[in-house]
Amino acid sequence: MAERVGVEVVLALPDRQLSWRGQLDAGATVRDAVQASGLAAEQGDAVDLSRVGVFGRRVEPDQPLRDGDRVEIYRPLALDPKEARRQRARRP
Amino acid sequence: MNAPLADRIDALLPQTQCEQCGYHGCRPYAEALARGEAEINRCPPGGAAGIARLAALLGRPILPLDPAHGVEKPRQLARIIEAECIGCTKCIQACPVDAIVGAAKLMHTVIADACTGCELCVPACPVDCIVLEPMPVAQQDPAHADAARAHFRRREARLARERAQREAELAARKAAVEAAGAAKENPVLAALARARARQQGTPK
Numbered sequence: 001m002a003e004r005v006g007v008e009v010v011l012a013l014p015d016r017q018l019s020w021r022g023q024l025d026a027g028a029t030v031r032d033a034v035q036a037s038g039l040a041a042e043q044g045d046a047v048d049l050s051r052v053g054v055f056g057r058r059v060e061p062d063q064p065l066r067d068g069d070r071v072e073i074y075r076p077l078a079l080d081p082k083e084a085r086r087q088r089a090r091r092p
Numbered sequence: 093m094n095a096p097l098a099d100r101i102d103a104l105l106p107q108t109q110c111e112q113c114g115y116h117g118c119r120p121y122a123e124a125l126a127r128g129e130a131e132i133n134r135c136p137p138g139g140a141a142g143i144a145r146l147a148a149l150l151g152r153p154i155l156p157l158d159p160a161h162g163v164e165k166p167r168q169l170a171r172i173i174e175a176e177c178i179g180c181t182k183c184i185q186a187c188p189v190d191a192i193v194g195a196a197k198l199m200h201t202v203i204a205d206a207c208t209g210c211e212l213c214v215p216a217c218p219v220d221c222i223v224l225e226p227m228p229v230a231q232q233d234p235a236h237a238d239a240a241r242a243h244f245r246r247r248e249a250r251l252a253r254e255r256a257q258r259e260a261e262l263a264a265r266k267a268a269v270e271a272a273g274a275a276k277e278n279p280v281l282a283a284l285a286r287a288r289a290r291q292q293g294t295p296k
Contacts, residue, residue: 012193012201014174019203053195055250056184068246070190074198081178081197088219 005065009037011047011073018042024065030054031061033071047073098126104145106137107240109188110210112162117188117244131155136162137209167227169207170214172200176221183213183222189243205231208240 004023011018020037030052034040040047049061051074058074065071079087102122113134115121124130125146132146133155140157147154157164172183172192179197191207194200202213207227214222 010193010203012203014201017193017201017203017205051198055190056181056192056195058195058198072193072195074193074195075201077177077179077197077199078174079176084176084178084219 005067005069007033007065007067007069007071009033009039009071009073011037011039011042013042013075028065029062030059030065030071033065033069034061034073037071039073051076098123100149101125101146102241104138104142104149105135106142106208107237107244108137108167108208108210109240109244110137110208110212111188112136114161117248118241119244125150131158133158134161136164137167139164167232168209168211168224169204169227169231170202170209170211170222171204171225172202173221173223174199174201176219178219178221180218182216182218186212186216188212188247189240190247191243205236206239206243208236 003026005026005028006021006023007028009020009022018039020039022033022036024032024036028036031049034047034049034052051058052061053059053072053074054063054069055072098119099122102119105118105122107118109117111117113121113130115124115130121130121134125132132150132152133143135142135146136157138146143157144154146152170183170191177194177200179194179200181194181196181200183200184192184194188210189206189208191203192200192213193203202222209224209227211224214224
């Protein structure tokens with residue numbers, strides 16, 4: 001097993017997408033990557049660790065990283081999907 | 093000898109991975125071209141300039157772009173209208189270069205710099221919340237094409253790995269069920285066998 005894992009952490013905002021690349025010790029977790037990236041500061045230090053994932057899938061923050069993982073910091077939807085559906089239905 | 097030629101062809105393709113050529117991305121089209129199985133005029137994003145480059149490399153005559161595979165137009169990139177995104181992940185599954193960040197019931201966002209403008213996400217979206225905007229000229233350079241190629245390869249490798257893992261799990265589960273079945277008599281089959289034995293034993 002590699003002693004270090006190369007990972008990317010991304011925080012995609014509507015107008016700019018931030019990314020951090022780095023090497024972490026093998027056994028490091030998604031949480032470690034988010035912390036190492038420093039991208040939390042971009043969200044007012046408020047990364048909700050229940051909303052993180054790897055390549056489009058939500059994962060637990062203590063999931064260990066694999067080499068090449070892209071850790072993603074997610075944002076909530078702007079609108080509840082059911083409410084959005086209601087609004088679309090109301091539109092002529 | 094085919095592999096290096098496919099590499100040289102792939103290097104000339106725009107790496108949009110749009111599949112308008114009818115192949116699953118630029119690399120498979122390059123391989124078909126290397127085998128002499130495809131025409132050089134099937135790549136709309138490459139356009140007339142791309143066809144000329146392919147013709148020069150392959151020593152084939154220049155052809156006009158085949159309209160059956162699309163029209164040449166300025167490069168674009170995708171943007172998600174956030175007020176309308178329902179977090180369905182369809183666009184993420186459709187994106188050939190992992191340029192969309194998001195997960196189920198969470199906001200999806202296009203990484204503009206990684207988007208190739210392939211448009212595959214547009215029909216995938218059930219609520220039509222993806223719009224196309226002009227791609228900055230600075231993004232239409234070899235460095236971005238190289239990045240798109242790397243992202244496509246990374247994604248293909250990951251999907252293949254996940255597929256293999258799923259199949260292995262399925263096979264393991266099947267083997268476990270079969271082993272359990274062999275070890276323990278199936279109660280239904282045993283009851284049927286008893287009934288059959290009884291029936292055969294009773295005189296008509």
